[in-house]
Amino acid sequence: MFSASLSTQLSLRPGILELYWGQPDPRLLPIEAVREAATRVFTQHGMEVLSYGKEAGPAALLDWIRQRVQHNEGQELPPGETVVTAGNSDGLDQVCTLFTRAGDVALVESPAYHLAIAILRDHQLELEPVPVDEGGLRVDVLAETLRALKRAGRNPRLLYTIPTFQNPTGSCMAASRRRALIELAAAESLLIVEDDVYRELAYDGPAPPSLWSEAPRGVVLRLGSFAKSLAPGLRLGWLNGSVEQVARITGCGLRASGGGVNHATAMVIGEFCAGGAFEPQLERFRAAYGARRDALDAALGRHLPDGCRWTRPGGGYFIWVALPAGMDARELLPVAERHGVAFTPGTRFHHDGGGAGALRLAFSLYTPDELEEAAQRLGSAIRAL
Amino acid sequence: MFSASLSTQLSLRPGILELYWGQPDPRLLPIEAVREAATRVFTQHGMEVLSYGKEAGPAALLDWIRQRVQHNEGQELPPGETVVTAGNSDGLDQVCTLFTRAGDVALVESPAYHLAIAILRDHQLELEPVPVDEGGLRVDVLAETLRALKRAGRNPRLLYTIPTFQNPTGSCMAASRRRALIELAAAESLLIVEDDVYRELAYDGPAPPSLWSEAPRGVVLRLGSFAKSLAPGLRLGWLNGSVEQVARITGCGLRASGGGVNHATAMVIGEFCAGGAFEPQLERFRAAYGARRDALDAALGRHLPDGCRWTRPGGGYFIWVALPAGMDARELLPVAERHGVAFTPGTRFHHDGGGAGALRLAFSLYTPDELEEAAQRLGSAIRAL
Numbered sequence: 004m005f006s007a008s009l010s011t012q013l014s015l016r017p018g019i020l021e022l023y024w025g026q027p028d029p030r031l032l033p034i035e036a037v038r039e040a041a042t043r044v045f046t047q048h049g050m051e052v053l054s055y056g057k058e059a060g061p062a063a064l065l066d067w068i069r070q071r072v073q074h075n076e077g078q079e080l081p082p083g084e085t086v087v088t089a090g091n092s093d094g095l096d097q098v099c100t101l102f103t104r105a106g107d108v109a110l111v112e113s114p115a116y117h118l119a120i121a122i123l124r125d126h127q128l129e130l131e132p133v134p135v136d137e138g139g140l141r142v143d144v145l146a147e148t149l150r151a152l153k154r155a156g157r158n159p160r161l162l163y164t165i166p167t168f169q170n171p172t173g174s175c176m177a178a179s180r181r182r183a184l185i186e187l188a189a190a191e192s193l194l195i196v197e198d199d200v201y202r203e204l205a206y207d208g209p210a211p212p213s214l215w216s217e218a219p220r221g222v223v224l225r226l227g228s229f230a231k232s233l234a235p236g237l238r239l240g241w242l243n244g245s246v247e248q249v250a251r252i253t254g255c256g257l258r259a260s261g262g263g264v265n266h267a268t269a270m271v272i273g274e275f276c277a278g279g280a281f282e283p284q285l286e287r288f289r290a291a292y293g294a295r296r297d298a299l300d301a302a303l304g305r306h307l308p309d310g311c312r313w314t315r316p317g318g319g320y321f322i323w324v325a326l327p328a329g330m331d332a333r334e335l336l337p338v339a340e341r342h343g344v345a346f347t348p349g350t351r352f353h354h355d356g357g358g359a360g361a362l363r364l365a366f367s368l369y370t371p372d373e374l375e376e377a378a379q380r381l382g383s384a385i386r387a388l
Numbered sequence: 389m390f391s392a393s394l395s396t397q398l399s400l401r402p403g404i405l406e407l408y409w410g411q412p413d414p415r416l417l418p419i420e421a422v423r424e425a426a427t428r429v430f431t432q433h434g435m436e437v438l439s440y441g442k443e444a445g446p447a448a449l450l451d452w453i454r455q456r457v458q459h460n461e462g463q464e465l466p467p468g469e470t471v472v473t474a475g476n477s478d479g480l481d482q483v484c485t486l487f488t489r490a491g492d493v494a495l496v497e498s499p500a501y502h503l504a505i506a507i508l509r510d511h512q513l514e515l516e517p518v519p520v521d522e523g524g525l526r527v528d529v530l531a532e533t534l535r536a537l538k539r540a541g542r543n544p545r546l547l548y549t550i551p552t553f554q555n556p557t558g559s560c561m562a563a564s565r566r567r568a569l570i571e572l573a574a575a576e577s578l579l580i581v582e583d584d585v586y587r588e589l590a591y592d593g594p595a596p597p598s599l600w601s602e603a604p605r606g607v608v609l610r611l612g613s614f615a616k617s618l619a620p621g622l623r624l625g626w627l628n629g630s631v632e633q634v635a636r637i638t639g640c641g642l643r644a645s646g647g648g649v650n651h652a653t654a655m656v657i658g659e660f661c662a663g664g665a666f667e668p669q670l671e672r673f674r675a676a677y678g679a680r681r682d683a684l685d686a687a688l689g690r691h692l693p694d695g696c697r698w699t700r701p702g703g704g705y706f707i708w709v710a711l712p713a714g715m716d717a718r719e720l721l722p723v724a725e726r727h728g729v730a731f732t733p734g735t736r737f738h739h740d741g742g743g744a745g746a747l748r749l750a751f752s753l754y755t756p757d758e759l760e761e762a763a764q765r766l767g768s769a770i771r772a773l
Contacts, residue, residue, distance in 0.1 A: 013439065026440065034434030041426045049419030053619035054398065055411065089474060092646035096485070100510055105490045121641030125485055234438035236651045256506030261477035266621045267653050 016345075020377040022364040023345045025170060025320050031291055032234050033275075033284045040275035048270065056266030058258040059249070060087025060241070064273030068227070068241050071281075075202070075209070076216045083246045084220075086253050089265040090238045091200050091226040095119055095163070098196055098224055098242075099126035101251055107160035108152055110193070112140055114323075114352030114361075116170040119163060119198065131159070132355050137314050139176025140164055142183045149191050161194040167210050168201035171352045171363040172323040173316025175211055185218040195223040200240075201319035203232035203285055206293035210318060220245040229272060231320075232285055237268050292320070298371030299364065302378030308385055320367040323349075325360060330388065332362040339384035344377045401730075405762040407749040408730045410555060410705050416676055417619050418669045425660035433655065441651030443643040444634070445472025445626070449658030452666075453612070453626050460587070460594070461601045468631045469605075471638050474650040475623045476585050476611040480504055480548070483581055483609055483627075484511035486636055492545035493537055495578070497525055499708075499737030499746075501555040504548060504583065516544070517740050522699050524551055524561025527568045534576050546579040552595050553586035556737045556748040557708040558701025560596055570603040580608040585625075586704035588617035588670055591678035595703060605630040614657060616705075617670055622653050677705070683756030684749065687763030693770055705752040708734075710745060715773060717747040724769035729762045 013029070015021050044052055051061075059065060064087060069080040088094035103109070105127035111120055113132035123130060133148055134141045145162070152159045166176035166184075176184070188195050197214045215225030221244070228240035242252065252258070263269060275281065299322055300315045310327030324346075326332060332348035339345060347365075349358030364381075366374055398414070400406050429437060436446075444450060449472060454465040473479035488494070490512035496505055498517035508515060516537065518530045530547070537544045547569075551561035561569070573580050582599045600610030606629070613625035627637065637643070648654060660666065684707055685700045695712030709731075711717060717733035724730060732750075734743030749766075751759055 029435045029439050032435060032438040034430060034438060037438065038427065038430035038434065041430065042423065045419060045423035045426065049423065050414045050417060051621075053417040053419060053422065053621040054414050055620045089649065090646050092642050093649075096642050100481070100485060104512060116645075118641060118645035121644050123641070125641045127489060230646075235440045235647070236436070236438040236655075238646060238649060238651055256503060256508070256510045257477050257481050259506050260501075260503035261475050261615075261623060262620070264474065264478075264623060265650055265653070266623055267656075268650070270621075271652075 018343055019340060020344045020369060020373055020380065022366070022369070022377055023347050024368055025365045026367060027231065027235060027288070028291065028368050031288060033280065036280045036284065037234070037271065037275055040278060040280065041271045043278070044270050044274040052267050052270045055262030056269065057263050058253040059085065060263050061266070061269050061273045063277050064269050067273060067276040072243070076212055078216050080243065084243055084249055086242050086249050087263060087265070087269050088226070088240045088242050090230055090240045091198055091228045092119070092122060093238070093264065094226040094240055094242045095122050095196060095198070097252060097255070097257070098161070099123065099128065101255055102194060103128055103160050107158050110145065110148065110159060110162040111354070112164055112169070113355060114171050114349060114358050115163070115354070116165060116198065117352050117354070120354055123163065128160070129157070130354055132353070135169065135172055135174060137174055139166055139169065139174050139180055140184065142180045142187060145184070146187055149187070149193065159191070159193055161196050162188065163196045163198065165198045165200070166214055167199060168204065168316055168319030170201070170319065171321055171347070171349070173314065173319055173321045175317055178211065181211070181214055181217060185214060185222060189219060189222050197223050197225045199225050200228040200231050202227070204288065204292055204320070205318040206289060206296055207317050215243050221248065224248060232288070233272070233281070237272060238265055239268055239272055292367055294371055295366040295369065295374055299366040299374040299378060302375045306378040306382035308382060311385065320365045322364045322366065324362050324364060326362065326385065328360070330385070331359045333359065335362070335384060335388055338388050339381060342380040342384040342387070344380040344384065346381070403728055404725060405729045405754060405758055405765065407751070407754070407762055408732050409753055410750045411752060412616065412620060412673070413676070413753050416673060418665065421665045421669065422619070422656065422660055425663060425665065426656045428663070429655050429659040437652050437655045440646070441648030441654065443638040443648055444470065445648050446651070446655050446658045448662050449654050452658060452661040457628070461597055463601050465628065469628055469634055471627050471634050472648060472650070472654050473611070473625045473627050475615055475625045476583055476613045477504070477507060478623070478649065479611040479625055479627045480507050480581060480583070482637060482640070482642070483546070484508065484513065486640055487579060488513055488545050492543050495530065495533065495544060495547040496739070497549055497554070498740060499556050499734060499743050500548070500739070501550060501583065502737050502739070505739055508548065513545070514542070515739055517738070520554065520557055520559060522559055524554065524559050524565055525549055525569065527565045527572060530569070531572055534572070534578065544576070544578055546581050547573065548581045548583065550583045550585070551599055552584060553589065553701055553704030555586070555704065556706055556732070556734070558699065558704055558706045560702055563596065566596070566599055566602060570599060570607060574604060574607050582608050582610045584610050585613040585616050587612070589673065589677055589705070590703040591674060591681055592702050600628050606633065609633060617673070618657070618666070622657060623650055624653055624657055677752055679756055680751040680754065680759060684751040684759040684763060687760045691763040691767030693767060696770065705750045707749045707751065709747050709749060711747065711770065713745070715770070716744045718744065720747070720769060720773050723773050724766055727765040727769040727772070729765040729769065731766070
């Protein structure tokens with residue numbers, strides 16, 4: 004299906020349906036439209052593409068982001084509250100550099116997006132898990148954890164969370180928890196870093212409002228990304244925060260020295276979006292991934308044995324499956340691979356050793372027919388264990 | 389000459405020759421050739437451009453960098469000793485994240501490239517200056533400084549240096565000092581971060597060998613960049629280090645999560661370079677900037693009063709002028725602007741308050757005729773002060 008040279012990160016073994024990869028389907032990527040935008044922007048603004056860019060990002064892209072946020076969330080986004088990033092991983096990396104200090108505590112979801120955790124570790128932050136369930140982050144547990152940390156003289160600096168269509172659980176934080184979280188963070192001076200990468204991939208109507216949109220300015224830094232709504236190779240995203248927080252980022256040494264990050268690509272995508280290409284592409288993604296979500300959800304219902312539980316996600320790429328009591332996903336994996344299907348064991352997303360009884364399935368890479376087959380193989384593997 | 393919208397960073401006041409900006413001349417940037425490379429790479433490898441890239445960078449670009457290093461420095465560059473960066477500012481930022489800890493001491497040149505200093509500050513490193521003269525960094529003073537720091541119980545972690553065509557002085561570190569520096573750093577476990585951004589802009593034959601090429605592996609991280617040899621808006625460069633050091637970078641959370649940095653642009657420039665477009669473009673830059681260097685050097689000789697001193701640089705963008713004794717460049721600047729010429733006062737490059745008697749002139753933006761005029765205006769301003 005894909006050649007090995009397509010990307011080192013994506014490698015697919017023959018005969019195995021790899022529901023391991025949380026990546027877009029390369030066949031759906033908007034190659035033509037991005038190429039055309041690149042040609043146009045080089046022709047019309049070539050000198051600007053190749054010169055140092057504005058610290059906050061190119062005006063055309065910033066304007067489009069402002070319009071998109073207003074369209075999605077019904078909020079005016081004043082100038083100075085947005086800075087273009089080189090994707091959410093870069094945004095998180097920069098937030099750690101500029102807003103934390105080695106030894107600070109970072110609160111993380113459990114299970115969490117494991118590769119973001121690696122970024123927090125690189126910044127020598129101490130990690131403290133807070134459980135996630137079907138309703139998202141357990142804010143009551145967070146409150147207890149904060150109290151315990153402060154009693155112990157430690158400095159809880161930030162919370163990293165994906166409240167909307169979380170990776171790996173697919174869960175959405177409930178509205179009441181969102182309100183409670185914002186209140187708690189404001190009261191405790193805890194910085195919320197909201198990774199909002201799956202917002203545009205909502206399959207059952209609009210995604211819930213972001214934490215950022217509901218919080219007083221300064222409480223939440225929201226990381227928005229083109230990785231899932233357009234293409235991951237672009238390495239392009241943005242960050243919303245207060246004027247002061249954004250000024251800290253646009254005024255950092257990295258941007259003072261090098262100008263706007265990922266500038267040439269930001270110019271191309273500014274042109275792509277301003278030219279009206281974003282919405283039609285997003286509709287193609289939503290239609291394809293929504294159908295895959297439906298297909299996998301239904302197929303799991305047909306093929307998984309009693310005792311397996313999962314929740315149909317409203318968006319994103321993932322279904323999180325709890326296995327029958329006592330079953331360990333790490334032991335299931337080699338059996339599943341012999342049956343021709345792979346997944347990510349839940350332990351991968353728990354930095355504290357939990358998650359053995361769960362697994363993550365990504366439905367983004369495969370067609371409905373393939374997902375039907377994958378669910379059947381998974382069911383057989385579970386019965387065979 | 390340039391429109392205000394070209395870049396926020398580059399803004400030129402009418403009537404003033406702005407020898408302030410250390411930037412390439414936008415009129416010399418290879419717009420057509422980069423656009424053609426973008427078109428080719430999207431046509432032939434569009435899916436790869438838009439998917440997550442390899443952590444170390446695209447193979448075509450890494451291959452070309454290896455060949456270029458061998459061509460320039462006569463050294464085999466084994467696989468695993470190079471990682472693509474989003475430019476030297478990004479490379480330095482990542483080195484700080486992965487190889488330092490808040491409170492470590494960073495040794496910096498005095499005068500130094502001031503915007504890199506801002507990156508070190510963002511990482512909460514403590515700065516210690518080491519003087520630079522016509523022969524580059526004073527390695528004898530560095531040795532004393534290291535001893536004093538260790539006696540005081542502090543941790544000198546890295547030295548940030550531009551040994552070749554330095555910004556702001558234009559100086560090249562003498563060969564004997566390079567050897568002494570490498571020996572000292574190896575003995576003291578001091579990491580040398582060599583910013584090698586001006587290497588390709590050598591006007592009098594090849595640049596001297598890099599510190600990296602002459603040191604045992606692990607002592608020097610060399611930051612190479614396309615900002616000056618191709619275009620700054622690309623935000624593209626690379627880092628050379630030991631296999632272990634490079635593995636720490638390619639294995640960092642940022643790349644584990646997002647794949648190769650600045651991937652789409654790296655694919656375009658891999659195609660640009662592999663297609664043979666790098667050398668002819670570099671020859672255009674060298675011819676233009678070399679002629680500008682000659683013109684400004686000669687014009688300063690004709691127009692500056694006795695008591696001014698400067699050294700003709702072998703490459704890069706800058707001439708560093710020492711003013712007559714007792715003159716302060718900050719006081720000269722408004723007078724010079726009234727005469728229609730601007731520069732950067734030397735104090736800008738000394739984070740410890742020195743440098744009042746010197747100024748930096750950048751010759752990259754202007755034609756020989758304009759530089760002749762600029763030198764004449766500067767001479768008049770100095771005489772008028």
